[in-house]
Amino acid sequence: MVKELLKSKVVKAGTWYTLTNFFTIGISFLTLPIFTRLLSTEDYGITSVYSSYLNIFVIVFSLDVVASIQRGKFDFKDNYNQFVSSVLFLGTISFIIFSLLILAFQSFFSKMLDLEPILLYVLLINAFFAFVQNLVLAKFRVEYNYKKISLIQIANSLIGVILSIILITRFFTNTKYLGRILGSSLPVIISGFILLLYIFTQGKEIINKIYWKYALIISVPLILHNLAGIINAQFDRIFINKYIGSSEAGIYSFAYNVGMIIDVLWASTNQAWVPWFYERMDANNYSAIRKRAKNFRDFFTLAYILILFVSPEIIKVMADKRYWDGLVIVPYIFMAYYFNLMYSFEVNVEFYTRKTHLISIGTILGAVINVVLNIVLIPKYGYVIAAVTTVISNFFLFVFHFIIVNYLLRIRIFGIRFHLVSLSYVVIATTVFMVFQNYLLMRISVLVLGTICLYSVYKRTK
Numbered sequence: 001m002v003k004e005l006l007k008s009k010v011v012k013a014g015t016w017y018t019l020t021n022f023f024t025i026g027i028s029f030l031t032l033p034i035f036t037r038l039l040s041t042e043d044y045g046i047t048s049v050y051s052s053y054l055n056i057f058v059i060v061f062s063l064d065v066v067a068s069i070q071r072g073k074f075d076f077k078d079n080y081n082q083f084v085s086s087v088l089f090l091g092t093i094s095f096i097i098f099s100l101l102i103l104a105f106q107s108f109f110s111k112m113l114d115l116e117p118i119l120l121y122v123l124l125i126n127a128f129f130a131f132v133q134n135l136v137l138a139k140f141r142v143e144y145n146y147k148k149i150s151l152i153q154i155a156n157s158l159i160g161v162i163l164s165i166i167l168i169t170r171f172f173t174n175t176k177y178l179g180r181i182l183g184s185s186l187p188v189i190i191s192g193f194i195l196l197l198y199i200f201t202q203g204k205e206i207i208n209k210i211y212w213k214y215a216l217i218i219s220v221p222l223i224l225h226n227l228a229g230i231i232n233a234q235f236d237r238i239f240i241n242k243y244i245g246s247s248e249a250g251i252y253s254f255a256y257n258v259g260m261i262i263d264v265l266w267a268s269t270n271q272a273w274v275p276w277f278y279e280r281m282d283a284n285n286y287s288a289i290r291k292r293a294k295n296f297r298d299f300f301t302l303a304y305i306l307i308l309f310v311s312p313e314i315i316k317v318m319a320d321k322r323y324w325d326g327l328v329i330v331p332y333i334f335m336a337y338y339f340n341l342m343y344s345f346e347v348n349v350e351f352y353t354r355k356t357h358l359i360s361i362g363t364i365l366g367a368v369i370n371v372v373l374n375i376v377l378i379p380k381y382g383y384v385i386a387a388v389t390t391v392i393s394n395f396f397l398f399v400f401h402f403i404i405v406n407y408l409l410r411i412r413i414f415g416i417r418f419h420l421v422s423l424s425y426v427v428i429a430t431t432v433f434m435v436f437q438n439y440l441l442m443r444i445s446v447l448v449l450g451t452i453c454l455y456s457v458y459k460r461t462k
Helices: 002-007 009-038 041-061 065-075 077-104 106-113 117-142 146-171 176-203 209-243 246-282 286-309 311-318 321-353 356-381 384-408 415-435 440-461
Strands: none
Touching: 009 146, 041 077, 041 117, 041 176, 041 209, 041 246, 065 077, 065 117, 065 209, 065 246, 077 106, 077 117, 077 176, 077 209, 106 117, 117 146, 117 176, 117 246, 146 176, 209 356, 209 384, 246 286, 246 311, 246 321, 246 384, 286 311, 286 321, 286 415, 286 440, 311 321, 321 356, 321 384, 321 415, 356 384, 384 415
């Protein structure tokens, strides 16, 4: 069984994605002690807000055509390279139009986004080549070209860290946030330019109305979905920066970056899961999906518990005391990311059926809850409440998509019992952690006892 698993392209891809993503985030974590000492909490807040706007620009300015790339593999099998190059050109035209609009009203947008002009120029260039890179990585992912993905991501991460340190310490000593932003942006811009030429050379097709119509039908409804997802995840830090301060936004963002370990784990495994899931959906093999989904969920839960229970020590090692105030929001951030796992099981069904308008409805409703709660509660209770509102909105995000798949599309694969088990896992684990958060020995004892109990249950039910 182990030999067969090791031969599986899904297992290989998932392993490469996970190791690569953990390597890149490992570099980020190993360098966190450097950047949290080189950058003030205010500098850290500015770079975090810049990243939030970057994600928004990538989605909106490209019309989110990246969303059609993986599904297009199954509908244009014989002309896939031509499809990809044509869709890339469509996204490029859209990006140029939006960028010209921003530049025409530069002072207005600079003031509205609270970004100085130089950051706005960098943001436009960075966002375009980030879009190119995302599109190419989506193509590689559905083709199981995991080695190319690993090479690109690792190179960007390593070079970005080295460049950032050099720029901060040598050239931007008075505007350190700018050195950090340029350092992380330049590798993406360079690799994005190379990948742009690669796709156009390989596909040799730029204008095709059939491909464009297909991509737009899938992608345009998803703009609101993905934009709402970004707002749900990052509106809080933008709001904190604007109404409380860059320093508080920096502390909040740092704590969020610790929680990103869970997000990286979910994203890595989900990247391998989706192509396999599509293949089983094509074969109507729901029983195989349900069986593997339980394995997926249980593995993720174990990793969630292990990382959560050592998260206070991670924070204390990674940053000085200026950032330790963020300890209090870590369990809420972790729980919010766990709800992303639960939501992804259902939303992948919506992606497969190409009901992208329904996907947007569910995600927008979740984002509205998040925005309203943040506007009402953050000015009164501070940045800590922003983590709680993220938990609430992410839970409702899952609920909305569960209702859409099970009651509007009438596709019942996982069922309520599967999700109730997931919910009980995350609530119990997070509650136990919060009780013993300040007691390292108790947390270790709980981990050891829990591992023994789980092993005993496994042996009895094997």
